[in-house]
Amino acid sequence: MGTKSLVRSFRATSVCVYLLNLIVIINWSMYNPIYLNVLIGTMTSIATLAMLLVAMNGPKFLLQLLDNSRFGFLFTFRGRYLMDLFVSLFLYAMEVWGILMATATLGLIFGIRFAGVRHPEAFRILFRQSADFDDEEGTVYTDTGDTYDGTYDGTYDGGTMESGRR
Numbered sequence: 001m002g003t004k005s006l007v008r009s010f011r012a013t014s015v016c017v018y019l020l021n022l023i024v025i026i027n028w029s030m031y032n033p034i035y036l037n038v039l040i041g042t043m044t045s046i047a048t049l050a051m052l053l054v055a056m057n058g059p060k061f062l063l064q065l066l067d068n069s070r071f072g073f074l075f076t077f078r079g080r081y082l083m084d085l086f087v088s089l090f091l092y093a094m095e096v097w098g099i100l101m102a103t104a105t106l107g108l109i110f111g112i113r114f115a116g117v118r119h120p121e122a123f124r125i126l127f128r129q130s131a132d133f134d135d136e137e138g139t140v141y142t143d144t145g146d147t148y149d150g151t152y153d154g155t156y157d158g159g160t161m162e163s164g165r166r
Helices: 003-031 035-056 060-068 077-091 094-119 118-128
Strands: none
Touching: 003 060, 003 077, 003 118, 035 060, 035 077, 035 118, 060 077, 094 118
16 A cells, blocks of 8 residues: 555544544533533534644644644644554443443554554654654753754743743
8 A cells, every 4th residue: 555545544534433432421511411421522522623624734824823823732643643542542431332332433543653664754744743752861852943952941042032022
């Protein structure tokens, strides 16, 4: 199987799984209209919808909004894995269909990882590499290509990053 067809099949499978997850979540929330169930359904629906948009690779203006905000981690494998794990844990509490979809969601993400070992080019197409990938010094890369070599407590060159805030 070629790289492009592998990427297409994983994206199509991801879209199908996320759509089925949304159906199960909404169905479970509607038939159990207790406050906590609706709250959990809303949170997991938003997370699943975000992952669906990333898997569909569109619409572009929403992807740019997600990419330019604090949600850029959704485009990495680690971010997608954590979001899928988050959704799956809640799906396991949503009766039989939730258990089936949680297992399918985790199976999909593990399948993508195992396929990424055999086809690293497909893995690089599907996911953006995180900033700390092969970076042992902890350097953070900004959008303009500049680097920040400060410490994790927010200090640099004797000052703090928040010294200008009030």
